[in-house]
């Protein structure tokens with residue numbers, strides 16, 4: 042499909058110019074939490090009918106936040122896809138840029154939500170696999186080609202998950218249009234759904250091997266799937282704070298570098314939410330890469346993943362605040378102007 046002739050700001054179903062849509066997904070309690078926290082209620086309560094989330098302050102009080110969608114621990118992977126990603130995939134098929142991102146503390150279900158292959162249990166398939174199914178159902182491979190790149194961003198270095206020898210890919214910006222590209226990244230044509238799933242699995246294996254070699258914590262890296270240069274799906278690094286003292290075995294410099302892209306994303310979202318004149322997109326590789334997807338004709342969907350444990354209330358609260366600020370981002374047109 043070619044891009045629509047008249048390029049305007051993409052409108053969502055309510056006619057609002059491409060505001061970032063923010064959904065919250067609550068992970069069910071795991072076995073450990075069911076036992077250890079048995080006597081304590083969840084730190085949040087989701088009210089999907091009224092699109093509200095209550096964050097418990099103490100036994101009596103809670104704060105209430107509004108989101109576009111609330112996905113409880115009972116929400117199926119299918120429902121999550123339909124709410125979070127399907128509208129983005131549909132506008133990509135109409136020729137717009139689309140981005141789906143998952144943000145949250147490690148262990149809250151970002152990878153489950155986006156990257157689950159679901160080969161044994163098809164109901165468990167995540168957003169990447171379902172998105173490609175919808176794309177392949179719409180695009181005729183006889184007349185069109187669909188291709189992908191799969192990357193990892195760790196400590197401000199971009200690694201090619203489809204070819205591990207490409208371990209330092211640079212971002213190239215077109216001086217005129219400001220469009221970014223990754224000429225060094227492997228671009229593989231997708232022949233069918235199975236070949237896509239195989240590539241995702243290969244990418245995961247390379248990611249695991251690369252991180253083992255680097256002694257890197259994979260929760261601290263971002264995984265970026267780019268389909269056709271149009272659809273970008275980003276499994277962000279864990280949002281939990283890194284200990285600045287380096288107790289995770291890092292020097293202060295490393296700790297800063299590990300955090301850089303995610304904090305730069307937060308700063309850009311704050312600047313956009315506040316309609317600030319300066320949006321610091323150039324501060325990190327992640328924000329430089331996402332700048333393209335955040336143009337005026339882009340549709341962006343963010344899924345905030347949280348866990349129910351009262352022990353993680355602090356991290357959950359800061360994740361919710363990130364989502365609240367993202368709700369205020371009217372559109373990302375500003376990123377182009379900067």
Ligand code: ADP
Pocket residue numbers: 067068069114145146147148149150151152153154260346
């Ligand atoms: P993250 O990517 O945020 O670190 P994961 O996706 O790895 O988190 O999830 C942590 C664990 O919780 C995994 O074992 C995953 O299968 C499980 N999990 C996450 N979300 C759900 C869910 N909605 N339903 C069932 N299990 C889940």
